[in-house]
Amino acid sequence: MxxxxxxxxxALFALPASASALDYQEEIRPILxxxxxxxxxxxxAKGKLRMDSPSFFxxxxxxxxxxxxxxxxxxxxxxxxxxxxxxxxDAMPPPPARSRGAEPMTQLELNTVKKWIDEGASFxxxxxxxxxxxxxxxxxxxxxxxxxxxxxxWTNGAGNSLKAYFVGLDEANVKLKKEDGSEFxxxxxxxNAESQALAKKLGGQ
Ligand code: HEC
Numbered sequence: 001m002x003x004x005x006x007x008x009x010x011a012l013f014a015l016p017a018s019a020s021a022l023d024y025q026e027e028i029r030p031i032l033x034x035x036x037x038x039x040x041x042x043x044x045a046k047g048k049l050r051m052d053s054p055s056f057f058x059x060x061x062x063x064x065x066x067x068x069x070x071x072x073x074x075x076x077x078x079x080x081x082x083x084x085x086x087x088x089x090d091a092m093p094p095p096p097a098r099s100r101g102a103e104p105m106t107q108l109e110l111n112t113v114k115k116w117i118d119e120g121a122s123f124x125x126x127x128x129x130x131x132x133x134x135x136x137x138x139x140x141x142x143x144x145x146x147x148x149x150x151x152x153x154w155t156n157g158a159g160n161s162l163k164a165y166f167v168g169l170d171e172a173n174v175k176l177k178k179e180d181g182s183e184f185x186x187x188x189x190x191x192n193a194e195s196q197a198l199a200k201k202l203g204g205q
Contacts, residue, residue: 022116024054024123031109035082036092038102049078054123061121070121073114083110151179155192169203 022028032040032051039045041052049067050056060067069075082105084091086098093102105113116122154176155161164176173185188196 021119021122022112023125024116025125028113028116031105031113035103035105035109039093039097058123068117068121071118073117076114076117079110079114079117082113152198154186154195154198156186156190156195157192159192166199166202169199169205174199174203 037052040047040049042050045051045056049060062068062070067076067078073079078092081090081092086095086104089095091098091104093104098104149165151163151165153161154164154174162178164178167175167177167183169175169188170185172188174188174191175183175185177183188199191199
């Protein structure tokens with residue numbers, strides 16, 4: 001859904017959509033659960049690398065003895081070991097365990113984990129970017145709760161929406177600011193009636 005929304009956003013505003021941040025709980029934990037928790041959970045986790053509890057796991061993210069270097073999957077022991085071939089004694093799961101049925105990550109799983117690390121290895125829902133975002137407000141024209149400093153829903157005539165802050169209104173264009181801070185103008189006439197009314201209201205027209 002999130003990807004779809006971003007695709008629609010890109011099509012609607014013809015601007016590059018910011019990359020969607022991977023969600024730890026939704027996308028990363030299930031992979032680790034399936035492939036690594038067997039030996040890396042609980043107080044007796046192997047290699048003192050406990051992955052089942054974020055508070056323990058995070059102790060090995062960054063710091064002096066990192067299993068994960070945020071922003072750098074190539075330097076992250078976890079991704080390096082998971083990516084080694086079964087012929088390598090340092091591979092994870094360890095080769096002897098593999099012969100007893102412990103499966104390594106698939107290429108897709110490994111790439112997903114690497115991407116999450118490269119994005120900063122955030123444990124917050126929706127990744128690091130979402131953590132700083134205010135709760136979106138219902139953007140119904142005439143609603144009293146809407147404010148300029150809130151992330152609002154904007155919908156165009158075709159029914160596609162994106163979330164952005166209102167910056168200003170100059171004649172025929174509404175100026176909006178996306179979550180990543182980039183500003184852009186959009187023709188007022190291309191928004192649906194509700195969003196047009198919202199822009200005019202916020203713009204004081
Ligand atoms: C069958 C048990 C088993 C499974 C499954 C397993 N590991 Fe391990 N892991 C170990 C053992 C034993 C060690 C400690 C010895 C070593 O470092 O080789 C270890 C150590 C590690 C270390 C090094 C920790 C440190 O700082 O020394 C990393 C990183 C790691 N595992 C990652 C993974 C990942 C990622 C997975 C899932 C793809 C995984 N392991 C699955 C048994 C396992």
